[in-house]
Amino acid sequence: MSNVVIWHNPRCSKSRATLALLEQRGIEPAVVHYLEQPPTAAELRGVIEKLGIEARALIRRSEQPYKDLGLADAGADELIAAMVEHPILIERPVVIHGHRAALGRPPEQVLEIL
Numbered sequence: 001m002s003n004v005v006i007w008h009n010p011r012c013s014k015s016r017a018t019l020a021l022l023e024q025r026g027i028e029p030a031v032v033h034y035l036e037q038p039p040t041a042a043e044l045r046g047v048i049e050k051l052g053i054e055a056r057a058l059i060r061r062s063e064q065p066y067k068d069l070g071l072a073d074a075g076a077d078e079l080i081a082a083m084v085e086h087p088i089l090i091e092r093p094v095v096i097h098g099h100r101a102a103l104g105r106p107p108e109q110v111l112e113i114l
Contacts, residue, residue, distance in 0.1 A: 004029040004114070006104075007039070007047075007094040015093035018104030022095070027114065029095070038087040044080050047094055050101035055079040058091050058103075065089055 004022065006029045009015045022029050032039075039047070048055055055076040059066065065086040071079060083089045093104040100113040 003098060005032060005096040006030070007032050007034040007090065007092060007096075009033070009035055009092050012092050014104055014107060018093045018095065018107040018110055021104075021107045022110070025111075025114075034090060034092070034094075035087050038084055039090075041080050041084050044083055044090075047096060047101050048080075050096065050099060051094075051103065055083075058094075059083060059089050060091050063088050 004027055006015075006019055006022065008019055008031050010033070019029070019031070044055075044058075048058055051058065056079060059071070059079055059082070063086075065082065066089055069082055069086075071082055074082070091103060091105070095102050095104060095110040095113065097113045102110045102113045104110050
């Protein structure tokens with residue numbers, strides 16, 4: 001499956017486990033180190049739509065920028081802008097396959113879209 005993409009953070013155990021799970025199944029995804037190559041707002045909107053969730057469900061509330069920016073009452077546009085500016089706020093890992101996406105929490109959840 002050459003069209004599988006993972007937004008990966010190698011410091012995250014769930015992200016490492018999800019990547020390993022894909023590789024164990026013979027899938028070599030395109031690995032995007034999203035902290036170094038943040039997605040655009042349009043890419044985030046597309047992934048949020050593919051996930052079938054609200055922007056708030058993709059944001060990590062425990063990260064310091066979430067608190068510093070006062071995002072508790074922010075709308076979708078503001079949350080997406082914050083994730084573009086501070087990609088550490090993006091929940092991980094995200095696996096994208098065609099018109100579908102899944103969060104690797106737990107890692108096995110991504111198998112549903114393959």
